[in-house]
Amino acid sequence: MSEDDPQGTAPKDAKRKRGFWGWLTGEAPEPAPATEPSRDDAAETPDEVAEAAEAVASQAPPAVELTPDVVAPAEPELADEAEPEPVQPPADVLPPVPEPPPSEPAAEVSASDEPAPKKGFWSRLASGLARTASSLGQGITDLVSKRKLDAETLEELEDVLIRADLGVETSMRIVEEVGRGRHDKMIAPEEVKALIAGEVESILAPVAKPLVVDATQKPFIVLMVGVNGSGKTTTIGKLAAQWRDEGRKVVLAAGDTFRAAAIEQLKVWGQRTGATVIAREQGADAAGVAHDAITEARASGADILMIDTAGRLQNRAELMAELEKVVRVIKKLEPTAPHAVLLVLDATVGQNALSQVEAFARTAGVTGLVMTKLDGTARGGILVAIAAKHKLPIHLIGVGEGADDLQPFAARDFARAIAGLN
Template sequence: MSQDEKPGWFGRLFGRKGATHEPEDEPPADAPASPAEGQPDFATGAADVAHVPLPPGEPSPVDPARNAVPDEIEGADLQPIEGEPETPPAGTAGDDPDRGAEPADTTGVARPPATDTPAAPASAPDIQPVDAAASLAHDAVAEPAAEPEARGWWTRLTSGMKRTSSALSDRVTGLFTKRKLDATTLEDLEDALIQADFGLETATRISEAVGKGRYEKGVSPDEVRAILAAEVERALDPVAKPLVIDASRKPFVVLTVGVNGAGKTTTLGKLALTLKAEGRSVMLAAGDTFRAAAIEQLRVWGERTGTPVVSGAQGADAAGVAFDALKRAKAEGADVLLIDTAGRLQNKAGLMAELEKIIRVIGKLDPEAPHATLLVLDATVGQNALSQVELFSRAAPVSGLVMTKLDGTARGGILVALAAKFGLPVHFIGVGEGIDDLEPFAARDFARAIAGLEKD
């Protein structure tokens, strides 16, 4: 390079202007210069590397021939260069689904595809287009990941009741460790029970049972838990009754009612499986014509349990769907008809009137129907469950309760408060979203689980 020739950026970067020796790879003096050499950056539109002399015959970076595939590599089986990060093809796994597919790289030399396609990164999601309504229905009945070993009901029950039992156990341990039983201790125990939604009446009775004969004496946390379990069992034993299907009433019609999100549709799907396991023929009626994807959700449960589903279009008259379902169940000789209904707030007169209409309409085909009306309650609503029972009982002949989502609250004592106030049969309890997480209610198991004791 001559002294008065302006060096490019590459040369300036490595200090070539003042170099006292020639580079090892300097081309011969008679070599043709690059067409871009000596031109300013804004003229060529290329990087400053274009100013560096190139070997003989080497095209300029901005030469259009640069993008052509040389003859010697045409059809060659190229493999990724070791250590070179690969760019995933446009529109494949690794693209951001929110942005869409990345455009293909058109700046480098075109490469024929390799014989062995590299595996996609382990973290890349397998994204498939889905239908929105079907996705909602699938999510609503999705089961938790399979566990290494099937868990028995007691294990699932104690695990589901863990939040309530842990809260009570912590309070009991703190109150009765190295402390004599006195009026203040009993009041604190009563407060702990009320916070767990046992209700004032039940909390007072349990506190009195703990203090009986032990006043000003030491009492261990284990003794208190044992007394708690005994009192809860005593309160719940009269209402722990199974759902009895009268075979002489065919079909035996079961109507489910409750507020939005209580778990009516899921409960019906699980109940259908239980009844089919008993050898009964079951039919489902999709009477929730209001909620988005509710009909599809019940159809999914029907497919999973092998149960036919009678349904109408979304927004159709729920009473009409129930009427058609009962008519078909009679014609096909089904043993049990399970009717789903839309969730409704207990304080909305119009919605409660619609529920009354469903009962009137199916009564035209069978004056005794529904033979059982199950009120599905969400345990997480706490004391609000008491008003739900009271108001739903005015609109429908509620014959029994199903308590769901006990695994989602530390206020599992609400079931005890309901038993003390209404005395309605408790047929089933649910402690999870799995298909096996709905079981007939057993007072003793529930009482020991809520007190944090082992099964005896």
């Protein structure tokens, strides 16, 4: 009998649950007092414990394995004894332990967090033309590494060059140079790449000409033409930024009246560069915008006037006729203008760029080329094909979105980049 049941009427199950198991786990049958109970206070009397143990044994409960979790409540009484070693919890529940901060290498870590310096323009061009160079270089390596330069090998080499958009004429010239004096001989891939770079440079060097502003023509009128998405408006903004840095006064004409976004984009470039922007509402006559811009540029003493035009496909006769009208209006106000007609070409279009040059040269009298989006295309060789066929001056090439990502064209650097030579 216990103090809670002086008559002994409580079932033994309740006694076992409150007595033996309470003793085993160290739990008190009554709410814990203000002070921490000792082990003796938390247990039943010896007779009750024995009676409970006998009853439990008679029912043959499953064996209970005592784990550190079960006996954990008894540990506080060992505080006066030697401190036991802590039990390491399972690895999957261990909290992550932060590594101590490094001492001396800390300076190196902070230095690496600083932004890397921007690569030079031609380094970025080489990176951009890596896809063209990789495709061309791998084809050459696979072809000439283990074969002699017989007629079949040279024919396959020509196919590799044509697939790289170098053009048929250029590819034939390169193959002829490679095969000269080397028939039925082994040749290293690097030697072939060097020959390609040399031939490409010889084609590009005569047309690599910077855009020169004639100071005697004031304003110097530049007409920008090209198909949709080639990058005309962005190129205008970059040139405006560069010329403003040189101290020139620039006026921009928003002649792409088909797209409200083009007008707004040019206004943004005007705010960035400090250039004056002449614009009308969307849908206005583009020739009228050009007329107003020339009048304003003269009145303000501007050095340069750049006229944007709407992108148009080279095979749309009605759109090309509208471009002819813009040119006629310009010439009425200034017979020698436009002083430069720049065709902006997208390098990613490949062979289609050849027909664009033909159409715009016939309609607007193109005087020079700007090649954009060379930073990440496998079709960079198209510039070589255009130079070989049309022999128009190549003024500028672009490899990014920043104002300094548009630079004068240099034949040797481009030839070595496209051939995969450092």
